[in-house]
Amino acid sequence: MIERSPARDAAIRATLPHVPRLGWTRAALAAGLRDLGQDPAEAASLFPRGPLEVVEAWSDLADREMEAAARAEDLLSIRIPDRIRRIIILRLEAAEPHREAVRRGLALQSLPWNTPSALRSIGRTADAVWAAAGDTSADFSWYTRRATLAGLYGATLLFWLQEAEPGFPATRAFLDRRLRDLARLQGRRPKRAA
Helix, strand or coil, X not given: CCCCCHHHHHHHHHHHHHXXXXXXXXXXXXXXXXXXXXXXXXXXXXXXXXXXXXXXXXXXXXXXXXXXXXXXCCHHHCCHHHHHHHHHHHHHHHHHHHHHHHHHHHHHXXXXXXXXXXXXXXXXXXXXXXXXXXXXXXCCHHHHHHHHHHHHHHHHHHHHHHCCCCCCHHHHHHHHHHHHHHHHHCCCCXXXXX
C-alpha cells in the first residue's frame, strides 16, 4: 500500500511544473516545496525513497483523480468496454498538461532496478480502472482482467506519448482497435466505441 496524505499530494502537484526542466529529481521536489513556502528539507520526510517514490505516488494520485472523474460521469449505464475506454481517456486527458512528466517518469521507472516500481504503478492503475468501471470480481478473472488491462493501458500510454495532436485522436483510434482486438480474442462481437 502506498502512503497517502494531503501534504504528499500537494508536494507532487507543486513539483510537476518543475519536472520538464529538472526531471524527477530531488531538485524538482525541492523547487516544488519552495513554491509551497515549505523547507525543501521536508522532502526527505515526505518521500524518503526519493524521486522514484514521488513518481509512484504521482501515479497513485492520478489513479485517485481518474476514479473521481469516472464517478462524476454516469458510466454504469454503458457497456463495460465503453466504460474502460472512457476511463482510460479520462486518465490521458488529465495527464495531457504533464506529458513530459509522464515521459520522464516512465524513463525513470524503465531502468532495470526500478522494475518493481513500474509493475506496482501499472498494476495499481489497472486495478483503479477496473474498480472505476464497477468490477467486483473476486475469482481468478480478477487477475486476468487486470493483467490484460495493464498491457492494453501500457501500449496505449506509449502510443499517446508519441502523438502531438491536441485531443490525441490517433491514440483514441489506437485504443479502439485494441479494445476490438480484445473483444475478438474473448469471442465477443465487437461494437464501435462512442
